[in-house]
Amino acid sequence: MEYIADRITIDDKLCNGKPTIRGLRITVQTILEFLGAGETKEEVLKQYPSLEMEDIDACLKFASALMNRITPSKK
Template identity: 45%
Template sequence: MIWQDYIVSDKNILIGKPTIKGTRISVELILELLSSGWSEQQLLESYPQLKTDHIKAVFAYLRDCMKNELFFSFTKTA
């Protein structure tokens, strides 16, 4: 999966947040919805312009961010 085919960053769209190409749907929104319990099917039904490959691209993007240490570090708590 080449996420760059599906995800772009344009300073004129959502202040440069990564978005699905050709939309104003941010990677952040997709992750937020999935982490709050939405299914892939709910995403696809609620945002008809999204396709399964877009969601796969979000995870490929996230994987590459983690590989390149582009994430927030956190400390272990009790």
């Protein structure tokens, strides 16, 4: 299992290798989708009581870092 920023983990045996939060079966994608749909961080924490506010912040930082590495080509 690879840890990224102490909270985001990638394990080929967990959630098909998608980035998860602290090895839990909660993917970064799931959290980002909730936030993108307008849920607040507090609402996400209520739905996933095993998460901490720092986990959600780590998801956002992870997505931002990923976007900085992937720049779409202009045509």
